[in-house]
Amino acid sequence: MDEERQSTDEPNLSSRTQPSSLRNYRPLAQLVNFIGHSPIACRSETTHYYRVSSNGQYGAGYCSVIPPFQSRVFGIPSTIHSGKTFLRTEPIPTQAYISQNGSGTIEDPFVVEFRHDDPRNPMNFSPARKWLITAIGTLSVFAITLTSSAYTGSAEKIIAEFDVSSEVFALGISLFVLGFALGPALWAPLSELYGRQILFIITHAFLVAFVAASAGCKSMASLLVFRFLTGTFGASPLTNSGGLIADLFPPAQRGLAMSIFAAAPFMGPVLGPLLGGFITITIGWRWVQAVCCIFIGIVWIVGIILVPETYGPVLLHKIAKHDSRKTRKVYISVMERNNGGVKVSEVIAxxxxxxxxxxxxxxxxxxxxxxxxxxxxxxxxxxxxxxxxxxxxxxxxxxxxxxxxxxxxxxxxxxxxxxxxxxxxxxxxxxxxxxxxxxxxxxxxxxxxxxxxxxxxxxxxxxxxxxxxxxxxxxxxxxxxxxxxxxxxxxxxxxxxxxxxxxxxxxxxxxxxxxxxxxxxxxxxxxxxxxxxxxxxxxxxxxxxxxxxxxxxxxxxxxxxxxxxxxxxxxxxxxxxxxxxxxxxxxxxxxxx
Incomplete structure (x- = not known):
């Protein structure tokens, strides 16, 4: 929201003259205002002010709170009822920006957006954290593309053990890559509805299971089925890891990250046969699948620990739900406002x-x-x-x-x-x-x-x-x-x-x-x-x-x-x-x- 709207839409909160914008308050003026001028509560770690009316309703804007008030305790002067300042230990809900438009009702809800410097906005993560998340996403793609081609290093052994032709063996590659085709249609819309994190956790769990099952297959038919399922669920990191980088880096800073990320889908397929070949001649073809399973499993565990949710609309949806529950007002995210009650089936269609x-x-x-x-x-x-x-x-x-x-x-x-x-x-x-x-x-x-x-x-x-x-x-x-x-x-x-x-x-x-x-x-x-x-x-x-x-x-x-x-x-x-x-x-x- 532009500054003009923030200043002109602001209501008169008391009978005294108010500045046009609280952003211009100096610390002394803020302190005087905080103690007895108008019903405004400030919270330093959010750099927001919350307008509180006599019936408990409040809006939101920006203010800069002086260091002594850096706590979760709110001083809210009641100028209408008791004329006394009281302490409120329940935090006023959100760290995100709340649109001035809205009254907190179902018909006219508050719309929650990230403020410019919100620490929960993935764009504001530290560079070290951004690059760590990028590295994990890149490793995830590398692991799945490596698995797609490491299989070819076992050609001679698999053909001999299951007594199949080379064309049937090649189906193991084709079905795996065919599974990749389902990714954009399935995992991309689901990530937009539920976020990157939950899909990362669930699909990698299935990946570990399917690759482990491939290592223990007793027939070529079952191996081909598990190869297809691995490719289908492996399409999730291929589809969403690029979005992960877009969540973290603005376009002007995205070039290097995308170039490094782009190495994974190229290097995985060409290095897979090298890894698969040496493992096959050393300890057998089943260990090729086992090593890939271990690799994917390690990336999965590290991702669960270190990769948070990064998709902004989903984060704002969670903030809006939290605020609605705490305040009994209606908050929605920008995505909900624009999309309405969209169904999963409609998104996938x-x-x-x-x-x-x-x-x-x-x-x-x-x-x-x-x-x-x-x-x-x-x-x-x-x-x-x-x-x-x-x-x-x-x-x-x-x-x-x-x-x-x-x-x-x-x-x-x-x-x-x-x-x-x-x-x-x-x-x-x-x-x-x-x-x-x-x-x-x-x-x-x-x-x-x-x-x-x-x-x-x-x-x-x-x-x-x-x-x-x-x-x-x-x-x-x-x-x-x-x-x-x-x-x-x-x-x-x-x-x-x-x-x-x-x-x-x-x-x-x-x-x-x-x-x-x-x-x-x-x-x-x-x-x-x-x-x-x-x-x-x-x-x-x-x-x-x-x-x-x-x-x-x-x-x-x-x-x-x-x-x-x-x-x-x-x-x-x-x-x-x-x-x-x-x-x-x-x-x-x-x-x-």
Whole structure:
């Protein structure tokens, strides 16, 4: 709420002349006012004042209380009834900001919002605490993506023990990644209703149970079922950990945190086969699942202890419920005011419908999401292809074969470092930055992708030294990170008010590609050979190469022809020129879709 409203809406609390704003009170004036001027109670640790009327009703605003009154004891002078000051040991309820609009009734409730410096607002956590929570969220994503691919290091042992084909074994990867596709539609809306913390606790409990069950499976069918369930519940950290970072860091400070977080979904899949291979040849394939279970369990326990609820609307809802119970007045959060009595089924239905609307009606979303999906599918294709190229063709064991992924991993790390450096270029643009300003790294990545893939495809023969193909796979890892992160940020900037749905659309499409590519990898390599089979995805990246260049040159014009991109641009321009109250219009506009 702006300062003008805070001053003009303030009622006259006594017959004496009141200042227009209590924010300007000096300590001596505050002390005089506190002792006998008007019925105002101050509480220092909240930096609020509460207006108290003769019938016990009060409103809220800001004041700065002098140090001697830093306690939970309230001095409330009753100028109407007894004329005496009495002590009140029951705290006036909230540390959050209460809108001046409202009378505390069902028809006209108080609306609770965070004040600027509220310590319970996750944006105001200390940097150390923010980075600790970020690290735990990143480890959670790393653990689940590591589990998705560590399974491939056990291919030979699982195929032999359960007497299945390599195609059936590949289903274990595909079903796991297919489970990821359910995440945006299920866990994202639930986190908006119930918060991040409860979902973290519940889904990780199921993750531990399902991965532990995978370690003890007696049949391939049961292993595939538990792999699918693990992927489905593992989609929760994949979906919500990014939101966790958005809860903690404002946009201007989010770049480094998101770059570090982005390492997890890339590094997990490429390091999983290395871990799985060495564990399999040392103590058996079941211990691969057991080690992943222990890893996820440790992250779960640490998260329960150290990760609080960070989703602001849910925190405000809890504050509003507490205040309503304590004061017998009606308090609601901003989310409740804007959404009303929304049902869980309605939220999930909208989450299922809106991403597909954006995907198939917005060309920008379709192009960028398809490009990212091809890269995601190729990464999981490589997870199935590398054992063919290095273990079957060269006779390496599963542990040594996993080392072949180090080329990809190093390329991805270089890409992440480049992204962090390029973030400085973007910041220098300031207000001149457009969504297309995110795309220069994607242009570099688009060129690096086919170079790395063709180089790998035609140097992976057994008669060429193994180091050539591993080193030359690094440009693919480098380019994949640049394209992926640039396109992701481009969509976020272009579809600000619809960002959640755009990300959900991309995540579901990527998961479908990631699930499909491993299914035909074995047959493709058997029929085409290791050179041409590796070249197929390289040709796809050549076909996609113009995308970032075209979007960079014509993106602004194209966005204005896309309905929802245009709405997002108009709404953000409106927010930059209107009062903070226009945030209400933002939510109403986005919810009407």
């Amino acid at each position: 909208k989450a299922l419908k809106r991403p597909w609307i954006l995907l198939f009606r917005e060309p920008i979303v379709l192009i960028a999401s398809t490009y990212m999906a091809i890269l995601y599918g190729t990464i999981y294709m490589f997870i199935g292809a590398f054992p063919i190229v290095y273990e079957q063709s060269r006779g390496w064991n599963a542990g040594i074969g996993g080392l072949a992924f180090l080329g990809l991993a190093i390329g991805m790390l270089i890409g992440l470092i480049y992204t962090m450096i390029d973030n400085g270029r973007y910041k220098k643009l300031g207000k001149m930055a457009t969504p297309e300003s995110r795309l220069p790294p994607a242009m570099i990545g688009a060129i690096a992708l086919p170079i790395g893939m063709f180089a790998f495809a035609w140097t992976n023969s057994p008669n060429i030294h193994w180091s050539a193909s591993i080193i030359l796979s690094a440009p693919f890892g480098f380019g994949a990170v640049l394209v992926f992160l640039s396109c992701l940020n481009y969509l976020l900037d272009a579809y600000t008010i619809y960002a959640a749905s755009v990300l959900a659309a991309g995540a579901m499409l990527r998961s479908f590609f990631g699930a499909a590519f491993p299914l035909f990898t074995t047959q493709m390599y058997a029929n085409l050979g290791i050179h041409w089979a590796s070249s197929i995805p390289a040709f796809l990246t050549v076909a996609c190469l113009p995308f970032p260049f075209v979007m960079y040159k014509y993106g602004a014009e194209l966005r204005m022809k896309c309905k929802y991109a245009q709405e997002a641009a108009v709404m953000m321009a409106h927010l930059q020129t209107e009062a903070p109250g226009s945030l209400e219009a933002l939510d109403e506009e986005s919810s009407s879709m």
